[in-house]
Amino acid sequence: MRVFLYGFKPYGDCTENITEQVLSRISATDTLVKKVYEVRFDADMFNKTLSRLKPDRILGLGQHPRARKLRIERKARNLRKTPDQTLIPISATGPASMHATLQLPETALTTVTYDAGTYVCNYSMYLTGQYCRQSGAHFGFMHIPKDQDPTILSAYLKMAVARISTG
Secondary structure, three states, rough: OEEEEEEOOOOOOOOOHHHHHHHHOOOOOOOOEEEEEEOOOHHHHHHHHHHOOOOOEEEEEEEEOOOEEEEEEEEEEEEOOOOOOOEOOOOOOOOOOOEEEOOOOOOOOOEEEEOOOOOOHHHHHHHHHHHHHHHHEEEEEEEEEOOOOHHHEEEEHHHHHHHHEEE
């Protein structure tokens, strides 16, 4: 079972990204691969990594500026914002939405939501969903409060990765 865990570098006015910080606290292994992406709408960046790694389980992490809890995202929409704030489809032929297929642990630290937004987090989640439909892999996505304690988050993610690695 190969697990792929990804996050993002800082973006906009942010000088750091909590997902990059927490990924640095989790050790890669033969069965756990991790990557920190640039924050940009670049399908090749995501698709080439997935094609090369061929993971069985994928968990994406994105920073959320206003969240108070870890947000287990259950649905990615086939929409993204352009620089002028126009909404356009991610895929001209894809379904309107993709539902996450990993069951992440729900705890007092988490909440379940059905709107991953229209920025690069939703974009990556949707592309990952397309990959999983073709490969049979499973995926999930979490938005993390930007001020989350990295130690608490690391403990939750280690538990989540252990759980998804066996199921």
